[in-house]
Amino acid sequence: YLRAILNRGHKFPVPDGLLINGRGWNGYTVTVDQGKTYRLRISNVGLTTSINFRIQGHKMKLIEVEGSHTLQNTYAALDIHVGQSYSVLVTADQPAMDYYMVVSSRFTKPVLTTTAVLHYSNSFRGVSGALPWGPTDQIAWSLSQARSIRWNLTASGPRPNPQGSYHYGLIKPARTIRLANSAPIINRMQRYAVNSVSYVPTSTPLKLADYFRIGGIFNVGSISDYPTGGGAYLQTSVMGADFRSFVEIVFENSETTVQSWHIDGHSFFVVG
Template identity: 45%
Template sequence: MASHSVVLLFFIYISLFTSLCFADDPFVSYEFEVSYITASPLGVPQQVIAINGRFPGPTINVTTNNNVVVNVRNKLDEDLLMTWAGIHQRRSSWQDGVLGTNCPIPSKWNWTYQFQVKDQIGSFFYFPSTNFQRASGGYGGFIINNRPIIPIPFATPDGDITIMIGDWFTRNHTALRRALNGGKDLGMPDGVLINGKGPYKYNSTLVPDGIDYETIDVHPGKTYRLRVSNVGVSTSLNFRIQNHNLLLAETEGSYTVQQNYTSLDIHVGQSYSFLVTMDQNASTDYYIVASARFVNESLWQRVTGVAILHYSNSKGKASGPLPDPPNDQYDKTFSMNQARSIRWNVSASGARPNPQGSFRYGSINVTDIYMLKNKPPVTINGKRRTTLSGISFVNPTTPIRLADQFKLKGVYKLDFPHRPITGPPKMESSIINGTYRGFMEIILQNNDTKMQSYHLDGYGFFVVGMDYGEWTENSRGTYNKWDGVARTTTQVFPGAWTAILIFLDNVGVWNLRTENLDTWYLGQETYIKIVNPEASNKTEFPMPDNALFCGALSKMQKPQDISSATSIMGNQSKLLSSLVMMICAVISIFY
């Protein structure tokens, strides 16, 4: 009788774990130890921020609707927050990793992020959002794959390659921060890195000996998906591969109309997927180039990253001059026309079975309009600051979302103006009051002389128009209301405007910022607050149990047991995941 009970109990457990094995939304866990290492990407030893001893950090690779758990151990000597740029943390700005919504992770502490990549696909990256730390590294790729039942709109590539490009300084982030605090410009970067490495020695005058460069190995005749992100400080980069076409297929969560480019301008914070076929002969290797844009090229020659594309049957090293960048010194519309040519593939499925274009954003009535104008840096109260619409944002010591949770007054102002203020610029903790399920139009007007990129956390927005000059009401006649691409970061050319449309269906407090680190650090940002009038856990998750407290609520923070290397949540998640995977492997033998 006892043996029958044991058998019955065994089958009950097997049934339970079978349901876990075939559950729709599995958990995927990562451990991140963020620390300093010494590296010499440009031949000069310097302090670099690494994750698990690696620079760049590991690529997070998940599938639509996965629950992602990232336990972050802060081994830096200062506070840290990790943000997941472009990942729409549905219903949970608590996990966003920016100062307006989260208290920073103190030095020597750990904190566990948990969020779901709900109804999302695409190519993104993560990075540290505080203290100018991204200028020293700490970044890595973030891939969200289609579920197996949702087809991708192209043949399955033979390989998937993540490429991080970005300008780089041999001064670390603390030195760059001091320069900005002292009212100085950062000046010209010292180079461009590709996957954390310096340039291949294509020019003996510009590139010294002993620099480690990136090599990407490929096989002839194969097609690879290259996911390229500009993770730099402030420089737009032109990306190209010698003698190879770049077939653009996706950007920041949207499949695009597939078009060939010989090169593409990738602005700070932006990510693209290219399909590249290895259709050249193997007489030599080929150059991969990322070079500075919208600058005096003769002065900025050193701000060029060069890697090597190596065919498995290559006969020799890459040779000759680098492939030319766009020749548009006197044609400022070339890059803008290239940006306008990027269109949404409205017939392809995204994260859901229905086509991407079924949203029909062009037929929705706009309920709120904001004109956000930036200008060159100004002096406010004796400090050099940057502004949006005349306001330089000051992060409150108590995060906005935490202040709301505990009904604290006077932490911030819900009064960000619809139009730029006419008086002198000011420093305020002023944010935008968004309407839940409203449809907002934002016009980004760049009255500076430098390119800016703007990003909105928690959302993808529709890029519907851009042009030079001042935006007017008549500019709406030029909007693309059918297949403007949906993305998370858009460029705004100097002396020009870009218009975006956003459906405000994600409750929370979400950061709207420039991705250029120097102008972001000096105040060019704000937040959009979206509240569901009917409080519900279905539209916003409750405050997590492991929430950190700071500012006016710092007395609520309990000491952390420093001897504990990982959080209880992280250990439990790893244990459960390991157990489920082991049992699933056994079950799969019988199914």
């Protein structure tokens, strides 16, 4: 059904609704003991819609984003964009009752909302009251929160390099890559592209083709380091890189929607 929408040249519509662990309004319950602290991992597994997550009457201490330790800032609400996962600590330090856990859509009309229940094990009162406030179309709010999330280089755990081995501000990038996403129509079908190339998967996985040196599967350099300004086309796009080189990557989004990027297996500093 979703493929058919794109193949007819249309973008995905606004979702019919939101789910928490596959369930709708108050359909999912998390039971906690009063006084204890719990780790929640919140993932946005949707296709196109950013969400905001919050818990009635409770604060969330952010401790991890995408496998990296963060400075442990406290938030009342968190924006989570497509494909992102956050870990938070929540202490059950409120009076014994049930509380709303709320997810609402960001930058959509209409705003979609659903709830789950945070249930205190010694509670005899169901959820009540108004849902806690959450941002809807406030872009500056989301940007401000994103800037507040910082990598914690002093936390225990694996890091890209031993602390102090690199002074990142003194390293001159060996290369600058500009990646511009777009949503072109190709052959009357809705497609999505980076630097005018819409990726086409191969019958042989790229890593296997590379490892076994199978020719004819892909070509390194089949996507430019910068936007070409030309028409979009279909291609198995592969960009080459030098091992252990220090690269500056600039993401450019001229679309009217929020775009999430994930660099598989790599950590990075956001510098601007």
